[in-house]
Amino acid sequence: MKGRETGTPSEKKAAEYLADEYEALGLKPVGDNDSYFQNFELNATKSDSIVFELYAKDGTAKERISRSVASKNKTADFARLFGGTDTLSGKIVFAGFGVSDQDRGVAHLEGVDLKNKWVMVFQNTPNVVDGDTLIDPKIDARKRFQMIMRQGAAGILIVPAKEPREFDVIAQKMKGSFGETGRMSLAYRKSGGSSGFSGGYNVIKPGLVVKLLGLKSV
Incomplete structure:
Protein backbone atom coordinates (compact mmCIF):
# COMPACT_ATOMS: atom_id res chain seq x y z
CA MET A 1 0.00 0.00 0.00
CA PHE A 40 -9.02 18.13 -14.97
CA GLU A 41 -5.56 19.68 -15.00
CA LEU A 42 -3.20 19.58 -12.04
CA ASN A 43 -0.21 21.77 -11.21
CA ALA A 44 2.83 20.96 -9.11
CA THR A 45 5.95 22.93 -8.24
CA LYS A 46 9.57 21.96 -7.75
CA SER A 47 12.39 24.01 -6.20
CA ASP A 48 16.09 23.32 -6.54
CA SER A 49 17.05 26.09 -4.11
CA ILE A 50 15.69 29.06 -2.17
CA VAL A 51 17.53 32.34 -1.64
CA PHE A 52 16.86 34.16 1.63
CA GLU A 53 17.91 37.81 1.90
CA LEU A 54 17.48 40.07 4.90
CA TYR A 55 17.91 43.85 4.78
CA ALA A 56 18.02 46.62 7.38
CA LYS A 57 16.47 49.92 6.29
CA ASP A 58 17.13 53.38 7.65
CA GLY A 59 15.04 55.84 5.70
CA THR A 60 15.97 55.35 2.06
CA ALA A 61 19.22 53.56 2.89
CA LYS A 62 19.16 49.77 2.72
CA GLU A 63 21.87 47.39 3.93
CA ARG A 64 21.90 43.66 3.42
CA ILE A 65 22.66 41.90 6.69
CA SER A 66 22.08 38.31 5.67
CA ARG A 67 22.05 36.24 2.49
CA SER A 68 21.89 32.47 2.49
CA VAL A 69 20.85 29.76 0.08
CA ALA A 70 19.07 26.54 1.01
CA SER A 71 19.33 23.57 -1.34
CA LYS A 72 19.67 19.81 -1.35
CA ASN A 73 23.33 20.20 -0.43
CA LYS A 74 23.31 22.99 2.16
CA THR A 75 21.25 24.75 4.79
CA ALA A 76 20.55 28.46 5.20
CA ASP A 77 19.61 30.93 7.96
CA PHE A 78 16.00 29.88 7.35
CA ALA A 79 14.35 26.52 6.78
CA ARG A 80 11.13 26.43 4.78
CA LEU A 81 8.50 24.16 6.28
CA PHE A 82 5.92 24.62 3.53
CA GLY A 83 4.27 27.23 1.34
CA GLY A 84 5.93 30.29 -0.11
CA THR A 85 7.02 28.64 -3.33
CA ASP A 86 6.47 31.94 -5.13
CA THR A 87 8.71 34.99 -4.58
CA LEU A 88 7.74 36.59 -1.28
CA SER A 89 9.02 39.77 0.32
CA GLY A 90 7.95 42.10 3.09
CA LYS A 91 8.89 43.83 6.32
CA ILE A 92 9.43 41.78 9.47
CA VAL A 93 7.29 42.45 12.54
CA PHE A 94 7.72 40.70 15.89
CA ALA A 95 4.51 39.45 17.50
CA GLY A 96 5.72 37.58 20.58
CA PHE A 97 3.85 34.29 20.79
CA GLY A 98 1.29 35.43 18.21
CA VAL A 99 -1.54 34.82 20.67
CA SER A 100 -5.00 36.39 20.62
CA ASP A 101 -7.02 35.18 23.62
CA GLN A 102 -9.54 37.81 24.72
CA ASP A 103 -10.85 35.72 27.62
CA ARG A 104 -7.43 35.83 29.29
CA GLY A 105 -6.48 39.32 28.20
CA VAL A 106 -3.62 38.21 25.94
CA ALA A 107 -3.49 40.18 22.69
CA HIS A 108 -0.07 39.98 21.07
CA LEU A 109 -1.57 40.79 17.67
CA GLU A 110 -3.58 43.81 18.78
CA GLY A 111 -2.54 47.01 17.03
CA VAL A 112 0.02 45.21 14.86
CA ASP A 113 -0.36 45.66 11.10
CA LEU A 114 0.34 42.22 9.65
CA LYS A 115 -0.71 42.93 6.07
CA ASN A 116 2.03 41.73 3.67
CA LYS A 117 4.47 41.38 6.59
CA TRP A 118 6.69 38.54 7.68
CA VAL A 119 5.49 37.86 11.23
CA MET A 120 8.12 36.51 13.62
CA VAL A 121 6.73 34.49 16.54
CA PHE A 122 8.01 32.00 19.09
CA GLN A 123 7.20 28.41 18.23
CA ASN A 124 6.13 27.30 21.69
CA THR A 125 3.87 29.11 24.16
CA PRO A 126 4.19 28.90 27.96
CA ASN A 127 0.63 27.72 28.56
CA VAL A 128 1.18 27.55 32.31
CA VAL A 129 2.98 30.29 34.26
CA ASP A 130 3.21 30.15 38.07
CA GLY A 131 0.56 27.45 38.14
CA ASP A 132 -1.96 29.49 36.16
CA THR A 133 -3.05 29.01 32.56
CA LEU A 134 -1.63 31.82 30.44
CA ILE A 135 -3.77 31.09 27.38
CA ASP A 136 -6.47 28.64 26.41
CA PRO A 137 -4.70 25.27 25.84
CA LYS A 138 -6.91 24.79 22.78
CA ILE A 139 -5.01 27.61 21.03
CA ASP A 140 -2.25 25.48 19.55
CA ALA A 141 0.39 26.51 17.01
CA ARG A 142 -1.91 25.75 14.08
CA LYS A 143 -4.63 28.09 15.37
CA ARG A 144 -2.12 30.83 16.20
CA PHE A 145 -0.63 30.70 12.71
CA GLN A 146 -4.06 30.63 11.08
CA MET A 147 -5.05 33.80 12.96
CA ILE A 148 -1.91 35.51 11.67
CA MET A 149 -2.41 34.44 8.06
CA ARG A 150 -6.06 35.55 8.11
CA GLN A 151 -4.80 39.08 8.72
CA GLY A 152 -2.96 39.05 5.40
CA ALA A 153 0.58 38.19 6.49
CA ALA A 154 3.04 37.32 3.72
CA GLY A 155 4.44 34.55 5.86
CA ILE A 156 5.53 33.43 9.30
CA LEU A 157 9.05 33.23 10.73
CA ILE A 158 9.03 30.67 13.52
CA VAL A 159 11.56 31.00 16.33
CA PRO A 160 12.35 27.46 17.56
CA ALA A 161 13.27 26.37 21.08
CA LYS A 162 16.38 27.76 22.76
CA GLU A 163 18.62 24.89 21.64
CA PRO A 164 20.31 25.78 18.32
CA ARG A 165 20.36 22.07 17.51
CA GLU A 166 16.57 22.10 17.03
CA PHE A 167 16.94 24.45 14.07
CA ASP A 168 19.80 22.37 12.66
CA VAL A 169 17.69 19.20 12.78
CA ILE A 170 14.79 20.90 10.96
CA ALA A 171 17.08 22.47 8.34
CA GLN A 172 18.80 19.16 7.62
CA LYS A 173 15.46 17.40 7.29
CA MET A 174 14.07 19.98 4.85
CA LYS A 175 17.07 19.59 2.53
CA GLY A 176 15.42 16.43 1.25
CA SER A 177 12.46 18.37 -0.17
CA PHE A 178 14.56 20.16 -2.81
CA GLY A 179 14.41 18.73 -6.30
CA GLU A 180 11.22 16.85 -5.44
CA THR A 181 7.83 17.64 -6.96
CA GLY A 182 5.46 19.09 -4.39
CA ARG A 183 1.83 18.23 -3.88
CA MET A 184 -0.42 18.70 -6.86
CA SER A 185 -3.27 21.21 -6.84
CA LEU A 186 -6.11 22.07 -9.19
CA ALA A 187 -4.90 24.24 -12.08
CA TYR A 188 -8.05 26.38 -12.21
CA ARG A 189 -7.18 27.89 -8.86
CA LYS A 190 -4.44 29.88 -10.60
CA SER A 191 -6.98 31.73 -12.74
CA GLY A 192 -7.88 35.35 -12.07
CA GLY A 193 -4.33 36.50 -11.43
CA SER A 194 -3.84 34.54 -8.23
CA SER A 195 -0.43 32.97 -7.84
CA GLY A 196 -2.00 29.92 -6.24
CA PHE A 197 0.74 29.84 -3.60
CA SER A 198 0.19 30.02 0.13
CA GLY A 199 2.16 32.21 2.47
CA GLY A 200 5.57 30.98 3.54
CA TYR A 201 6.16 29.14 6.81
CA ASN A 202 9.84 29.27 7.71
CA VAL A 203 11.89 28.46 10.79
CA ILE A 204 14.52 31.10 11.51
CA LYS A 205 17.97 30.46 12.96
CA PRO A 206 18.06 31.50 16.65
CA GLY A 207 21.36 33.35 16.21
CA LEU A 208 19.80 35.55 13.55
CA VAL A 209 16.82 36.26 15.82
CA VAL A 210 19.22 37.51 18.49
CA LYS A 211 20.78 39.87 15.96
CA LEU A 212 17.42 41.16 14.71
CA LEU A 213 15.97 41.83 18.15
CA GLY A 214 19.19 43.08 19.73
CA LEU A 215 19.10 40.42 22.44
CA LYS A 216 21.79 38.41 24.17
CA SER A 217 19.83 35.18 23.68
CA VAL A 218 16.34 33.88 22.86
Missing part, protein backbone atom coordinates in the same frame (compact mmCIF):
# COMPACT_ATOMS: atom_id res chain seq x y z
CA LYS A 2 1.53 3.29 -1.09
CA GLY A 3 -1.28 5.69 -0.25
CA ARG A 4 -3.42 7.72 -2.62
CA GLU A 5 -1.48 10.95 -3.11
CA THR A 6 -2.98 13.09 -5.89
CA GLY A 7 -1.63 12.29 -9.35
CA THR A 8 0.28 9.16 -8.32
CA PRO A 9 -0.13 5.69 -9.89
CA SER A 10 -1.56 4.46 -6.58
CA GLU A 11 -4.25 7.13 -6.67
CA LYS A 12 -5.18 6.13 -10.22
CA LYS A 13 -5.44 2.48 -9.19
CA ALA A 14 -7.78 3.45 -6.36
CA ALA A 15 -9.95 5.44 -8.80
CA GLU A 16 -10.09 2.50 -11.21
CA TYR A 17 -11.09 0.20 -8.37
CA LEU A 18 -13.97 2.51 -7.43
CA ALA A 19 -15.08 2.72 -11.07
CA ASP A 20 -15.18 -1.09 -11.27
CA GLU A 21 -17.28 -1.21 -8.10
CA TYR A 22 -19.71 1.40 -9.47
CA GLU A 23 -20.08 -0.62 -12.65
CA ALA A 24 -20.69 -3.82 -10.67
CA LEU A 25 -23.42 -2.04 -8.72
CA GLY A 26 -25.05 -0.94 -11.95
CA LEU A 27 -24.57 2.79 -11.34
CA LYS A 28 -24.97 4.97 -14.41
CA PRO A 29 -21.71 6.71 -15.45
CA VAL A 30 -22.09 10.49 -15.68
CA GLY A 31 -18.43 11.45 -16.15
CA ASP A 32 -16.47 12.47 -19.22
CA ASN A 33 -17.16 10.37 -22.34
CA ASP A 34 -19.80 8.34 -20.48
CA SER A 35 -17.23 7.15 -17.93
CA TYR A 36 -17.00 7.33 -14.15
CA PHE A 37 -14.14 9.83 -14.40
CA GLN A 38 -13.93 13.61 -14.69
CA ASN A 39 -10.70 14.94 -16.20
